[in-house]
Amino acid sequence: MSPLLYLLAFGYGLGRGMEVEGVSYLEFVIPGIIALTAMTTSFNSAGMKLNVDRLFYKCFDEILMAPVSPLSLILGKSLIGVLRGLIVSLVFLIIGIAISPMKVSPLFILPLLLTCFTFSFMGVLAALLAKSHQDMATFSSLVLLPMTFLGGTFFSSSQLPQALKVILYIIPLTHSSQCLRAVTLGQPFPWLSLLAIVGFGLAFFVGCVMVLRRASV
Amino acid sequence: MIIIEKLTKVYGEVRAVKKLNLEVYSGEIFGFLGPNGAGKTTTLRILTTLTKPTSGCVWIKGFDVITQPLQVKGEFGVVQQHLSLDRELTVWENMELHARLHHIGGVERRRRIAELLDYVELSQYANQIVENLSGGMKRRLMIARALIHRPKLLFLDEPTVGLDAQTRRRLWELIRRMNLDGATVFLTTHYIEEAEALCHRVGIIYQGQLIALGSPLELRQQVGMTTVETLSDNKDPDYHYFSDRAAATAYVQSLPPEVKTITTRDSNLEDVFVELTGRKVGDD
Numbered sequence: 001m002s003p004l005l006y007l008l009a010f011g012y013g014l015g016r017g018m019e020v021e022g023v024s025y026l027e028f029v030i031p032g033i034i035a036l037t038a039m040t041t042s043f044n045s046a047g048m049k050l051n052v053d054r055l056f057y058k059c060f061d062e063i064l065m066a067p068v069s070p071l072s073l074i075l076g077k078s079l080i081g082v083l084r085g086l087i088v089s090l091v092f093l094i095i096g097i098a099i100s101p102m103k104v105s106p107l108f109i110l111p112l113l114l115t116c117f118t119f120s121f122m123g124v125l126a127a128l129l130a131k132s133h134q135d136m137a138t139f140s141s142l143v144l145l146p147m148t149f150l151g152g153t154f155f156s157s158s159q160l161p162q163a164l165k166v167i168l169y170i171i172p173l174t175h176s177s178q179c180l181r182a183v184t185l186g187q188p189f190p191w192l193s194l195l196a197i198v199g200f201g202l203a204f205f206v207g208c209v210m211v212l213r214r215a216s217v
Numbered sequence: 218m219i220i221i222e223k224l225t226k227v228y229g230e231v232r233a234v235k236k237l238n239l240e241v242y243s244g245e246i247f248g249f250l251g252p253n254g255a256g257k258t259t260t261l262r263i264l265t266t267l268t269k270p271t272s273g274c275v276w277i278k279g280f281d282v283i284t285q286p287l288q289v290k291g292e293f294g295v296v297q298q299h300l301s302l303d304r305e306l307t308v309w310e311n312m313e314l315h316a317r318l319h320h321i322g323g324v325e326r327r328r329r330i331a332e333l334l335d336y337v338e339l340s341q342y343a344n345q346i347v348e349n350l351s352g353g354m355k356r357r358l359m360i361a362r363a364l365i366h367r368p369k370l371l372f373l374d375e376p377t378v379g380l381d382a383q384t385r386r387r388l389w390e391l392i393r394r395m396n397l398d399g400a401t402v403f404l405t406t407h408y409i410e411e412a413e414a415l416c417h418r419v420g421i422i423y424q425g426q427l428i429a430l431g432s433p434l435e436l437r438q439q440v441g442m443t444t445v446e447t448l449s450d451n452k453d454p455d456y457h458y459f460s461d462r463a464a465a466t467a468y469v470q471s472l473p474p475e476v477k478t479i480t481t482r483d484s485n486l487e488d489v490f491v492e493l494t495g496r497k498v499g500d501d
Binding site: 068 | 265266267269287288290291295300302303304315318362421454
């Protein structure tokens with residue numbers, strides 16, 4: 001629901017008649033909202049479910065006691081986020097294509113898939129570190145919410161001063177938005193941003209492994 | 218089956234388990250008895266690879282729990298103290314998930330699930346959502362789930378806590394049956410009667426240390442087979458232990474008239490615990 005609200009509020013409301021980087025604001029904002037959708041859906045699907053399994057149902061211990069390696073376990077727990085993130089993003093992509101002309105090539109899928117993996121790993125990491133359900137809500141408020149508005153979804157980083165650009169580029173969502181936007185607007189593909197998404201994903205994955213190994217045998 | 222050497226677990230300032238040495242033999246029902254906070258669950262979490270010890274060694278069926286966790290995990294089944302089922306799934310789906318985690322293939326998986334649900338008398342509830350089951354049924358499902366990979370060692374953490382007397386006795390029967398079918402059972406409990414009714418040997422843990430070890434009979438013999446409990450005005454009860462009834466009777470006859478209430482009975486593991494620690498198992 002929130003991507004549609006963002007589309008209505010920013011795409012049709014605030015951005016009507018506006019142009020950014022030589023295209024209509026609607027064309028500019030849709031790939032950003034798809035990246036944002038991939039982020040929130042993947043994070044919530046992987047993280048919230050694990051958080052509930054761990055702290056409420058307490059059935060995560062059962063999985064920890066099964067003969068499954070930490071790598072398989074983290075991948076398995078993340079895949080639900082990846083799958084849901086992809087499905088919801090693709091549904092929104094279809095809506096986007098219906099309301100605004102967009103170029104979509106197979107290259108669109110690669111950053112989208114990597115975005116889903118990266119934020120699923122982030123969700124799993126947050127859920128493994130959380131000591132209560134409140135911790136997950138706090139994490140969302142302190143990390144996801146700022147990323148939502150600063151991650152290059154709603155405005156172009158080219159409009160910002162250099163110091164602020166640096167902050168934007170340490171946010172994984174910025175790179176996802178740039179990759180998806182480059183494909184849909186037919187701009188040169190930012191391979192460095194794709195590499196950054198992979199880097200963030202790997203960092204979160206390694207973080208998950210370390211947290212699991214630190215806690216249990 | 219299990220060898221524990223100098224096992225220690227420290228949480229900040231708290232030493233939950235202190236240099237614990239213990240051996241659990243194949244084929245026995247071993248009871249780990251102690252009050253809440255004594256270190257039972259911490260020990261169990263270390264044995265089941267959920268918690269890293271601060272120091273010490275543990276071997277299960279010859280595998281080192283610290284360095285060979287994947288091999289160890291295939292050797293035991295666990296029934297935790299709290300309900301640890303996925304309550305949004307059905308009875309069958311919970312079994313299915315666990316069987317897959319233990320790499321049990323298609324036909325064999327379905328056969329074992331059907332067999333185990335029958336074993337714990339839950340076949341007719343196979344398609345029920347777990348949330349809708351009673352406490353005793355959930356506990357039986359946890360036992361069935363723990364048996365899916367046919368482990369020879371079962372860890373039961375307070376298996377009957379919160380259950381009514383009838384369900385508890387039904388579970389005791391199930392535990393005895395599993396033991397007769399070849400499983401070594403390691404159970405933690407703070408119920409004296411549970412340890413006495415089920416266990417071949419009992420280890421009493423208090424403040425992280427093993428303070429007594431033996432069969433229930435041996436432990437009772439250590440303090441005396443007969444207990445005389447006396448109560449005077451405005452005082453806590455006093456316990457006196459005797460090797461037999463005759464010695465206890467002679468003592469009772471020698472008591473002064475101020476002693477208002479006198480109870481002579483067989484000693485139990487509670488008396489062993491009181492004698493060794495000066496407090497009752499249920500005291501927190």
